[in-house]
Amino acid sequence: MMPAAPDERANWSESQHNQRLAYYTCLQSFLTYSFGWTRHDKGLDWWRKRDFAELDDRTALIRAVWHTDDTLMGFFAWCTTVDPALAVRPLKRWARDPDRRPLSLDKETETAVMRALSRPPWTGGSDPMHLGGGDHGGAASVSSAYLGGAATEPSHGRLLGADPELRQAVFVADRVEGWYEMLCEEGADLPELPQSRNWRVDVYVREIGFVGTYRRSRATGLWFAGRHELHMAGN
Numbered sequence: 001m002m003p004a005a006p007d008e009r010a011n012w013s014e015s016q017h018n019q020r021l022a023y024y025t026c027l028q029s030f031l032t033y034s035f036g037w038t039r040h041d042k043g044l045d046w047w048r049k050r051d052f053a054e055l056d057d058r059t060a061l062i063r064a065v066w067h068t069d070d071t072l073m074g075f076f077a078w079c080t081t082v083d084p085a086l087a088v089r090p091l092k093r094w095a096r097d098p099d100r101r102p103l104s105l106d107k108e109t110e111t112a113v114m115r116a117l118s119r120p121p122w123t124g125g126s127d128p129m130h131l132g133g134g135d136h137g138g139a140a141s142v143s144s145a146y147l148g149g150a151a152t153e154p155s156h157g158r159l160l161g162a163d164p165e166l167r168q169a170v171f172v173a174d175r176v177e178g179w180y181e182m183l184c185e186e187g188a189d190l191p192e193l194p195q196s197r198n199w200r201v202d203v204y205v206r207e208i209g210f211v212g213t214y215r216r217s218r219a220t221g222l223w224f225a226g227r228h229e230l231h232m233a234g235n
Contacts (some may be wrong), residue, residue, distance in 0.1 A: 002026070002061075008120040020121050024075060024129050027066055033140045033180050034058060034212055036224030036231045038088040038095050041079040041103045043234025044071040048109075049074065056226050077116035078129070080105065086132055090141050094184050096221035099235060140180035157182035158199070162190060167197055171214075173205045183223055187216060 003023040006016060016117060032235065035058070037043045047059065052067050054060040066072040079087070086101040092098060098178040105113065121128050157173035171186060173179035190199050196218070203211040203225075212225030217232075 005071060006121070021129055023061050023071075026130060027062065027072075027075060028131055029140065030062070030128050031234065032090050035234055036091070036217070036222040037233040037234025038091050038098045038220075038222075039084065039103075039234050040087065041076065041189075042099065043230075044072070044076040044079060045103060045105070045109075046233040050096065058226060059230075062086075072121050073112065074119065075114045078122050078131070080113055081117070081126065082132055091222055093141075093181075094221055094223075095235070104189070111120070129210070140178065144215050151232070155179065155182065157186060159186045159190070164193060166193060167193055167199055169199060169201045171203045173203075174207075175176060176205055176207050179203070179205045179211075182221070183214065187214075187223060 003019070003026055006020040007022055017046045031037045031040050031043065035043065047055075049054075049092040051175060052059070052072070054063055063071070066075065081102055084092050084102060088100065090097055103115075116122065126132075131175045153176045155173060155175040157171060160170045160172060162169040169190065171183050173182055183201070187199070187201060193199065198218075201214045201223075203214050205211055214223045214225050215228075216223050217228060219232060222231070222235070
């Protein structure tokens with residue numbers, strides 16, 4: 001189930017803030033760990049210029065939830081305010097030469113961005129949802145101790161059934177915490193394939209289920225699901 005859109009007319013309360021946080025963190029984490037985006041502002045701007053077309057099942061989902069809820073523009077507007085160096089933080093350990101250039105917008109889009117930033121929930125300081133740096137959405141790439149949580153037993157993940165002939169493997173993680181980090185570490189040990197071909201790794205997280213079929217981009221160094229064109233749009 002997807003988080004319900006928060007009621008921005010309601011007075012602030014802890015439960016309302018938590019609802020907002022869950023709603024926007026879900027989107028942020030999806031863009032980071034499925035699309036493999038280091039720059040959500042670039043990726044969403046690229047998609048916006050294509051009228052938020054349904055380019056695959058994932059963009060169809062985002063369109064059906066956040067775009068339909070009329071909240072996607074506000075999230076995009078906030079993304080344009082994030083320091084590009086901070087934006088790449090969740091994936092910077094694995095990203096090859098990430099883009100840290102500020103996003104250039106036309107006047108019409110700048111006006112729309114400023115309008116969106118003047119409305120709740122984006123008016124409560126520079127980072128009202130505490131999304132900056134990916135800490136809340138970073139459970140897939142960092143430990144709970146890094147995020148200030150209680151220390152827990154380490155998560156475990158491993159590759160199974162790696163078949164160079166089929167270029168396929170399966171990766172299974174026992175928990176959400178750190179699964180992307182473990183995929184990057186385990187995936188680095190896969191042997192090089194002839195003719196610069198890519199491994200296709202079916203990723204399962206036991207607390208979630210099937211996450212997607214991932215490849216490692218030779219351009220960015222990052223693991224991602226879906227089409228490479230969509231991955232590059234946000235990098």
